[in-house]
Amino acid sequence: MIKLLPFLVIISFFSVPMMVSAEEKNDDMVENRMALYKKSEALTMIPWYYFAAMDQYERNINKETASDDYISITIPKEKWFGFANPSQSVHSGWIAMFSGIGKDGNGDGLADPTDDEDILYTIGKWISKYGKTEQDFKIAIWNYYHRELSVQTITNIAKVYKKFNTIELNETDFPIPLQYNYSYKNTWGDARGFGGRRIHEGTDIFANYGVPVKATTYGVVELKGWNKFGGWRIGIRDIYGRYHYFAHLNGYQKGIEVGDIVKPGDVIGSVGATGYGPPGTSGKFPPHLHYGIYKDTGTTEWSFDPYPYLKKWERQARKTR
Template identity: 70%
Template sequence: MNFKLIRTSLITFVLCFHLLPQFIFAEDNTEDKEDVQKMALYKKTEAITHIPWYYLAAIDQFEKNTQKETASEQLISIKIPDEKWYGIGNSIHNNSIVWISLFSGFGQDGDGDNLADPTNDEDILYSMAHFIEKFGNTKKDVKIALWNYYQRDLNVQTIMNIAKVFHKFDTITLEANDFPIPLQHNYSYKNTWGDARGFGGRRIHEGTDIFANYGVPVKSTTYGVVELKGWNRYGGWRIGIRDIYNRYHYYAHMNGYQEGIEVGDIVEPGDVVGSVGSTGYGPPGTSGKFPPHLHYGMYKDDGYSEWSFDPYPYLRKWENQARNR
């Protein structure tokens, strides 16, 4: 028997067994480490400017969700237009803070090198915080600053909602989702996005219908804030939730709402928001014109416009994840 070979194999096995979890966890935690670095930068900027970190994080998240290209390839996604950063008239794009100041530019020096680099994470975040700081650091002040910067109500509302979620959970790592119907109930669905609809004129079906019995609980699929609640002649009793990825989740034809849920409330995956019904296609209270089901729609906003997209792949993914938990 070759004891030397056996001994070598055992040592190799033990080393692999010991190191494998480290490799696995290192890979799994890559994004978490990035989030930790971002949080450190948000809180450093907060300490300097007194702008709460969750507002800075929300602006960064909003920009990440809307920008085709980000300013930095490292951490921060905020992209400030060159004419705003350098100042109108600074055509050579000199990034000296003295030069930018002469042209009333937006850019500031966040890392102490006397330069305002629009691709430097610390400079970008400090510049945005410095801009907000001129208006103040209260919630109202931040909203005014955001309006002056973005000039669009939905952008301001979305950023403020993302900030609420980050503040409540004290983290930016919020990646969980859930299927909107409890798996123990009988339900069925297929891809119905884009199908023709007749009520109210010719239009397409902007969602997926999940058929279930009256009163089956309807759950939030995401972290977000309740943006809309009430009657719609098409959707009946419906509720809308805006998540931290600039997506609007639309739950319609419900039988009713979870007691106490109101516009402005923060929800997380699995929170019950209402129950399955067959309301809609008429004035308030109209019900029974079709079998009970949940109409689930998703809409994306890019900072300029909003459009419907197919939620079916997401529902399948979330359903499978829920089954494997």
């Protein structure tokens, strides 16, 4: 029995699968994507964060993507191969004959719409036709998607990636500092009557006047100002295509403006009771923060229940106190 032990140890070693943690997989994904973006930048002179922003945008809106690897940009076949192309041959010369935009990005002579390097190189060449400034990029994206919100979202994602010089931006925060007294419950979908019958598209977090209100994610301020329902409010679009709506504010953080880049924990305003009337109306209800989230699908935008997110972010914030 003792003589067989080394053999059994060897068998056991090779029969146990090597376990890879979710963190390690995510690190590899981030590293490989960044390597692809940087290579595409070197080939096309288009800044890496434009590739990353467009890729993230399509990851947000696409249920299925052309590539099974790292890149989510999925170029329509009629664009890739050309509208009058009788076949879907991936030979780059054949595609060029029919004015398809598909390009060979890895030097194998093929323009494969499922290959990560070919996809990014093709997008880089598309953008290059319009120039290399931010305005040129906006024009290129408009001519690709023909949708204003898509242009705005992709441009803002690019700004966030550029500022923080990374695509790994997963931190979040709870919108109310935990040291203050506050309370909330799930009120999404409840009936509302002011201004006509409608549903409550958010969660109300009750707190005292002047309690700081914080950004919950990385993003860009898209909206600031008065609304007869929401009072003084701010809207922030994050890198995942979600629009975060903070309403009934008592006031804004000094200096915050539309176009500003924010990170989780940045103070953007304070709790109030504004709304339900002309500009400046306040006190028609107890002070609270109305917090809503909307998701852009690439064709439309819809409200969804923020309560599970708030509970998750609250738990995470308590762990890091």
